[in-house]
Amino acid sequence: MRSRVWSGTAAVVLGGLLATGCGGGEKDTPDESAGKTAVSGDDPVSVTDCSGARTTFSGVPERIVTSNASSLELLLRLGVGDKVIGTGFPPGEGSLPGALDAEARKVKVLSESVIPKEKLLGSGADLYIDTFAHMNMGGGMGDAPTEEEFEAAGIKHMYLKSTACAAQRETPVTDLSAVEADITSLGQVTGTSAKAEELVAGMREKTDAVRKAVGGTAESARPTYFFFDYDAGTKQPTVVCNRQVANAVITLAGARNVFADCDGDFQQVGWEDVIAENPDWIQLGVRDRGGAAANEKAFDEAERWLKANAATKGLTAVREGRFLRIGSEHTTIAGVENADTVEEIARTLYPGEVG
Template identity: 85%
Template sequence: MRSRVWGGTAAVVLGGLLAAGCGGGGNGAADESAGRAVSGDHPVSVTDCMGAKTTFSAAPEKIVTSNASSLELLLRLGAGDQVIGTGFPPGKGTLPGALDTEAQKVKVLSKSVIPKEKLLGSGADLYIDTFANMKMGGGMGDAPTEKEFKAAGIKHVYLKSTACAARSKSPMTDLSAVEADITSLGQVTGTSAKAKELVAGMREKTDAVQKAVGGMAKSARPTYFFFDYDAGTKQPTVVCNRQVANAVITLAGARNVFAGCDGDYKQVGWEDVAAKNPDWIQLGVRDRGSAAANKKAFDEAEKWLRSNAATKGLTAVKKGRFLRIGSEQTTIAGVENADTVEEIAKKLHPDKVG
């Protein structure tokens, strides 16, 4: 079962001051090798879900990340040398190329949620959470309060595209919130030039797909179900309209069959999935670290759908309309969301997207 905790308390989150997707930090020279802005970016203010500000007078020097997703974003920005530890570390081989090598050098403070005392005593000046209020389990105590973070000299921020998603006033149908997170992280860490480059690369891919399928009528778009295999098969956990995956699916020219539920995730019954009878099913599994291990996991997910009484009669199952695309790049905010949009669109609309 995937470890995933959210909702609850409004906290400081990245991405408040800039328009979504706009590049920042054009005021100073930049180190092209790392994308780091040399001057002109600070002070920088970012906001929480309610609009409260947190200001950085300089780039943080000692960052701790809650999990692999926020760590990956920092590595892609060229801010890896500012990271001193992480929780939920990425498995060996789960990040591409040089990113994997860099990630394996980061100190692991916990293989799950970082214990409160270890986090507060880490020496960090910034802690980045991917999700909203994370409760410490396994006898590790409660999550630090904002007062405790302040006393330890740690600024506490969240990725807005995930932390604020459930309370968003409207469905997530594009990647602007993800782009805003990248832009704001770039400002905070002094890597605005690289952030702008990453966002531009994402936009290039999604704009091309939109040019091909964006004008399709809703009725002409195939229906799509994200099968979260690792969340458990007894009761399916589905992605709702505030989740990043809903944006990915929509941009790719499909209809998320559970786009009618407001929020990020929801547990339903298999009878609910059967009633939707999706045209396509994505076999969402976590990256196991190797092609062989991933294939085995995808095979298991497909076998389960083909053998389960509630799903074996679904249109997508009978016609073998499965997409083998990992969970992380679909449901977790990151640069690869744009790659997933492209991959899904090519599979569903091969006549339109080359």
């Protein structure tokens, strides 16, 4: 892909999905504690943040606060939902599958968006799981707590590095190893390594099957793909770059992210950049609205906008109706559903080839 002069800078917090890094590069491997099955006083587990600073756990956390639905869902899948005492950015009702939804409803909502600093520090948590990393919080909610403030409040601070550290990656991300490492680390810290291994194995089974089905397709023959972040605003599109989880999802599905030459996680571009790429397929990336009907309405709005806008209505994907209706959360933030999204995209782009 040709080089491009990027217009604008990375957006700040896009409804809880866009995260700025906290410094330093991150490798897509679990922390040194990999292989340990539980936390105990005799067998502590250590995890690192984006800059490599280490946090050590000598016991299983009992009062966990999560920054958003992503980390909450992972804890529910690991079977430790009873230890979660609060969350920010809660999942919409019905957005989680089966029994997970009922469990999520029991968790106290500390904020519908970013948890205010004072509320977080006074929550009584002994662990805060952070999907975002350090950032300047908008909306008058104050700054994020410092590590010294977390320590004074008795709260250990752990990151989902696949998203929190994405902007600081040294190389493009083309697989889900960083997400798998997050799940592995969460399992180690919460004493649920066996369940974490099961979740990771399930993800790999799906992505390996897709890779086997589409792996023979030459790079030049793979369809081009644009993730349209409708909720980030339409005046100037915000795109996913090659350090973002979505780039891995798109690549594994056998497609080519049209903005894979952008080094970082998210970036703002001009519509002229999208027009120049003329993608074969467009994902209507909207965030969960709290129900199937509301979500479909949002997808309809995004599609209508592309069809009505003078800058986009002539795109091949728009003219031919090549849209995928897949929620942003399952594509851009860490979760087991990343593998499901790989399957869903591949089935659409390669009908009959992916089971």
